[in-house]
Amino acid sequence: MRRFCIKAQFEHLHHRYVVSGGLHCTRTTLCTAMKLLSNTLFLCLALGLTNAAPTHHEGAAVAEHVHDPALPDRCAGIEFDAIAPDEKGNIFFFKGEYLWQGFSAATYHSNQAFKELDDAHHLGHVNAAFRMHSEDHPMDHDHMYFFQDDKVFSYYNHTLEEGYPKDIQQDFPGIPSQLDAAVECPKGECITDSVLFFKGHDVYGYDIATKTVKKKTWSHLPVCTSALRWQEHYYCFHGHNFTRFHQRTGEVTGDYPKDARNYFMRCSDHGHGGGYRTPKCSEVTLDAITSDDAGKTYAFKGPIYMRLDQSRDGMHAFPIGRSWKEMSSGVDAVFSVTDKLYMIKGDQVYIYKSPAPYTLIAGYPKTLKEELGIEGPVDAAFVCADEHVVHIIQGQKMVDVDLSATPRAVSRVAAPLPFKIDAALCGPKGVQVFQGSHYYLYESPMTLSHSRIAPEPLPITSAIMPCQD
Known part of the structure; x- marks a missing residue:
């Protein structure tokens, strides 16, 4: 055990x-x-x-927010480019060339964790990311996928798979380039093991097994610059806010949007204090x-x-x-x-x-x-x-x-x-x-x-x- x-x-x-x-x-x-x-x-x-929405706790002790003025400060309010967990459950937040691991970690360059995500490929920042859920396809299950412009990168254990990056259409036919966000949707929560890709108000539901795509428009939902599935709940991030939505319909219930700094990161002046x-x-x-x-x-x-x-x-x-x-x-x-x-x-x-x-x-x-x-x-x-x-x-x-x-x-x-x-x-x-x-x-x-x-x-x-x- x-x-x-x-x-x-x-x-x-x-x-x-x-x-x-x-x-x-x-x-x-x-x-x-x-x-x-x-x-x-x-x-x-x-x-x-x-x-309440989830937070993710990295490390045995939570560090107070300390910011290097030379680096971006997510507690100042950041619109993330992508958010995704790895195969160990560590959640990564991406902005430009930087990322944060968990809600209390310091800022560092994305190529420190994923070394190929740099200027060598002459691509822009990470547009979207998700962790694959497909137990029927064990070779892909738990891999992290990153999307940059018209390319896709596949990582496992922070190691780039052979043959990547590829054109998005090679791995995900019917999915457009220049995506805004992506999130996995396991069978049961969606009808089949699927991925939801976001571009503007359009949502592309991609069936992993059949490689078919169903497009729908969720004009009532904010344009998601990143998305995250956590504990059977789905979150659309926009600006420094987030909105929880139903993964099949896009329906929003409850008082949204909410400030992500109060829930998904530790910031000294946003919702954190004593009392524990x-x-x-x-x-x-x-x-x-x-x-x-x-x-x-x-x-x-x-x-x-x-x-x-x-x-x-x-x-x-x-x-x-x-x-x-x-x-x-x-x-x-x-x-x-x-x-x-x-x-x-x-x-x-x-x-x-x-x-x-x-x-x-x-x-x-x-x-x-x-x-x-x-x-x-x-x-x-x-x-x-x-x-x-x-x-x-x-x-x-x-x-x-x-x-x-x-x-x-x-x-x-x-x-x-x-x-x-x-x-x-x-x-x-x-x-x-x-x-x-x-x-x-x-x-x-x-x-x-x-x-x-x-x-x-x-x-x-x-x-x-x-x-x-």
Whole structure:
């Protein structure tokens, strides 16, 4: 199991929470226990996160903004030429011959990181950039593509691929030169693995597999000089501002534009200040946790949630209502079955079609009695891979409901559990159950249901998350 440094920063004025690094997680792993979220931070986030955008934290400590007057200052307000992450999740901001890595790094020349991006090719600055997402094409997956005038450069591990630069039309037929911006759009978020290319108000949707292009015009969206996908959210940068948009329609919801200096970089006079207190490990708690068949792992607390499986790009908390608008006040329990996400609140069950953007299935919500054949309330719920039984925790009781049966009803009631459970997650090594700042590991749901004595609690420590022991 790979370990990475885990870092956290809380920006008081904007109520943001970012954790960079962590353990790579999928539905088939149990490492989400190593990334529990602090109750204190969640409550603080709930105060003002509704329209927050992500920041990216590079390095174990955040440096205050120090500017060399001989170099451009992004805290003075810069319209970026391109923004893109590399294969390790480091986000690069480009302006002319300069770039910045992350939101707190100093200014340096782009050819220090990508040495071929210089005057040797007699091209202009980087017009657009993106990180390729195409798991069906592993030779291209996670490569960075840079566009300069009518040329495209492909890098992996900051090394230029043989044969590049090429004419844009060689790699991306139908895509014009002199682009303004580009951003990847994985299958599920877009219909297929795609790239969105921007030129003026025109958007070219490029299907990676078929190499076909669909052109549309988003006149309601500002002209994007750079674009970024981060944690299933899409951002158009223009001037020193940004606007979040829907990747399929270009729709903008919320109060935009916003100043990028308040969110995507650390500037002393733009939205940064004191107020962060490293929480005690004893303050950790969760409301719910789940992992779907695609490996997306979500943790929930109060009115916000965090995606846990994208440790490479860092983690960030968002309002639940941004992805599941009917659940803005929080959830009691969540579980995933095939391509559906079940969310329980009070005596109501909401079922969403996945992947993102999640869509509430017509006819929902329904009552717990109608959908699962039980009365509320529910404290936790989980489903193990390749099974059709949902294990529902109610107080110190666990009941099983066969999801393949019609009508649904309780098929088994376990003996009383040794303690109350906040949240639970099932994986190949067993069942993790969370209670406050501790977690417990059971070999299987059957072991949990027959246990009369709780196993040794495993505490959350500063070795696995940013908290004070």
